[in-house]
Amino acid sequence: MKKLLTCLAAVLITIPAMAAHHESAEDEVRAAVEAFNKAYATNDVEAYFDYYTADVTLYFYGARQDVAGYHEEWSTLVDAGGGVDKNDPSDIKVQVMPGDEVAVATYFVDNAMHSPDGEKSAAKAFESEVWQKIDGKWQIVSLHYTEIPPDE
Numbered sequence: 001m002k003k004l005l006t007c008l009a010a011v012l013i014t015i016p017a018m019a020a021h022h023e024s025a026e027d028e029v030r031a032a033v034e035a036f037n038k039a040y041a042t043n044d045v046e047a048y049f050d051y052y053t054a055d056v057t058l059y060f061y062g063a064r065q066d067v068a069g070y071h072e073e074w075s076t077l078v079d080a081g082g083g084v085d086k087n088d089p090s091d092i093k094v095q096v097m098p099g100d101e102v103a104v105a106t107y108f109v110d111n112a113m114h115s116p117d118g119e120k121s122a123a124k125a126f127e128s129e130v131w132q133k134i135d136g137k138w139q140i141v142s143l144h145y146t147e148i149p150p151d152e
Helices: 002-041 045-049 067-079
Strands: 052-060 063-065 083-096 102-114 120-134 137-148
Touching (some): 002 045, 002 083, 002 102, 002 137, 045 067, 052 067, 063 067
Parallel strands (some): 052 137
Antiparallel strands (some): 102 120
């Protein structure tokens, strides 16, 4: 009976520790999501692209995108004077997978931009990202961005 109680105590002691570790991974991913969106909102091109893996799957505007081409396009736009005016994420949900090395983040985005010639645009969208902890750093391995049609 003493062995059974000792084993039960050992199991019960580890459960809160495992939950705390899982919460920590969730907090880390949430912080990475916020920093990623801040880099985008402030037109910090290199900080923004540093969150993507080299082989990331990007899907927006109805098609898969190549990260190298997207990086070049975004750099050119910002260098020419265009960029983001507002990028406000909301309702961020983070789900950490068992093992604490992969997570899914989903949220809504309220975005406003301007082109180099001053033309303004705005959109509301839904974004989902798959994050993976690689060499101690959370990075995006897949991103899907879908604009929400404006209410009529």
